[in-house]
Amino acid sequence: MSQHQRGQRRGRAVAIGVAAALALGGGGYAAFTASASADDNVAAASIACPRVNELLGSVPGQAKAEVDRDLVQVDALTQDANARLHAAHGQGGQNFVQNAILGPLRDQRVALFDRIGTVMERTGGQRPQNLAGMASCSLQNGGGGGQADQGSQQGGQQSGQDNQAGGGQATQAGGGQATQAGGGQQGGQNGQNGAGTGTGTGQQNANGPLGADGFANGLSAADFVDIRSVQPNANDPRLGRSGIFTSRCGVSDHNNPANFIVAPGVENGAHHVHDYVGNKTSDGFSTNDSLAAGGTTCANQGDKSAYYWPVVRITQAGDQGDANELGGQADNNIGTKIKASSVRLEFRGNAKSKVTAMPEFLRIITGDAKAAVTNGPANARAQWTCSNAQNRRLTDKYPLCGSARTVRILDFPSCWDGQNTDSANHRTHVVFPAADGTCQNGFKAIPQLRMTLSYNIPQGSTFALDSFPEELHKAITDHGDFVNVMSPGLMNQVVRCINSGRRCG
Incomplete structure (x- = not known):
């Protein structure tokens, strides 16, 4: 079996159900559950991630440039997640921060860490240990009663089901559960829509992700x-001759x-x-x-x-x-x-x-x-x-x-x-x-x-x-x-x- 095929099987084996916002990564992850997504404390919060530089050890000279670029990308992912956190203030249900921001951030960090390890092995170095264990990030300086619950989210495969008629429900194999209210918020949630979604004007829409006029959520x-x-x-680019x-x-x-x-x-x-x-x-x-x-x-x-x-x-x-x-x-x-x-x-x-x-x-x-x-x-x-x-x-x-x-x-x-x-x-x-x-x-x-x-x-x-x-x-x-x-x-x-x-x- 090729490395590409192994990667596909590994990634897809841990894919969670659609309604649970698709946090991949092959293992448990820290799940932040805010007491209310619109809590003022969340607006002041920021995302903090463990730094991994010290775990890399001696990076082979041939790998240094590529590893340095990946480390820059690791930091950029955190900056991007913080921007999304602040832009999304007031959106989503009780699990929005985890499902829309922290979960995908962890997935991307796992992928980059795996790539760093592969590059180091390919150039004669040793694959760093425990990088994947440092992939989860957390919400700091706010969060209003949020809590990190790692153990209940572990266990690999998770199953989800969407109930379009009411508040959709996602049930996860570790015992974690996310229930969505019917209304939805402006801007759309990352996979947590139940009976309706905001129209972009702050009004509730009982027709689901599409309004009665057929416009997608956020459009008019x-x-x-x-x-x-x-x-x-x-103003096309000039081509000369x-x-x-x-x-x-x-x-x-x-x-x-x-x-x-x-x-x-x-x-x-x-x-x-x-x-x-x-x-x-x-x-x-x-x-x-x-x-x-x-x-x-x-x-x-x-x-x-x-x-x-x-x-x-x-x-x-x-x-x-x-x-x-x-x-x-x-x-x-x-x-x-x-x-x-x-x-x-x-x-x-x-x-x-x-x-x-x-x-x-x-x-x-x-x-x-x-x-x-x-x-x-x-x-x-x-x-x-x-x-x-x-x-x-x-x-x-x-x-x-x-x-x-x-x-x-x-x-x-x-x-x-x-x-x-x-x-x-x-x-x-x-x-x-x-x-x-x-x-x-x-x-x-x-x-x-x-x-x-x-x-x-x-x-x-x-x-x-x-x-x-x-x-x-x-x-x-x-x-x-x-x-x-x-x-x-x-x-x-x-x-x-x-x-x-x-x-x-």
Whole structure:
């Protein structure tokens, strides 16, 4: 059995029931239960995590750079969890902090610790002991009667059941129990919705995660704009005389709620569903080796790259869609998933210089899945438009396109630092060029990926992007992910095509 398969079996064997918010990780975890999620003490609280540096011992020289990057990411996870804690103040039921923040944080720390241990073993060092035992974090400086109950949550597999008619209930194998009230709170809970969810205006909604009007939780008519009312505003990157290479990979091979770039080793790391084309094996446990060994949906079999983005759903009142699947109702993503009618994957050039080849396994992300609430719009890159009006684009609203197709355009950064295939925040190793195409000092131009996704959405239908539950399905959270698994020969073809000003693929 391969390491990839073992990782899948290990991760999935400890997956908890959908209604219990999917805290993976193979063992017990500290469960913080606040006496009331809106308690003022919780607003003043912060998340504290054990530091693991002292347990690493002697890190082999070959592993040091990679381990240092992972340790930076470990700290970044805590900062992100604290931001989510403060942004979510007042939301959720009695177990919201554990299920939506502390549980997923532990899962991500376990995955990073496992990766650190693997790197150290691979480079001749010893795998540190007891790292997983330091994965759980706790709420400090507040919490109003919250308590850590570790023993009752241990035991491996947990089972959950969602009761949509009333307050859903999740029963866990250690004896722990979470019961949800029917009302729900603005912003959505991480999988703990019972009879209803807030509409985004603070009102209770008795129709469940979708309102009577079919809008997803957090959305309203104000989140949609008739494209005819938008003035021409498209500002495409300059290409100069460079060419375009198109990789033809189909529209959707499979989907799942993982993100192995940002949350490696976690089955539901995204808490929303991604569509994939290209590599057929992409999931939360993907590694460079598993991707290289996988098949591909691309016409050119030399392209085993992983291309993925959040799904779009048609939302109608009463439609539960994939209510019992990971990334579905448990994460406030309700409705019928629809595939793109077409997917165009283009690699484009740079107006200032020729492009150089991407390294194999380069990881690039664009946009920000947490741009609506948690992080703000600094890294947002959403572009929504219609097939008959692509010179008119929206960044924070969904377009109403009439009989035309709804279109998403995702442009990826294309200035590479020349050294790293990833970075702690998954952004600093590949950045966007200046408006004129110039890459900052020390960075070099690489082929720029543009994903253009088109959808046939029936006139009059409401729709929504899958998102983290606290991000309210807002259009601004659109994002995409890419891992380059092209063969060196194919990548060289891409570079030659672009630099010679041709259209290829």
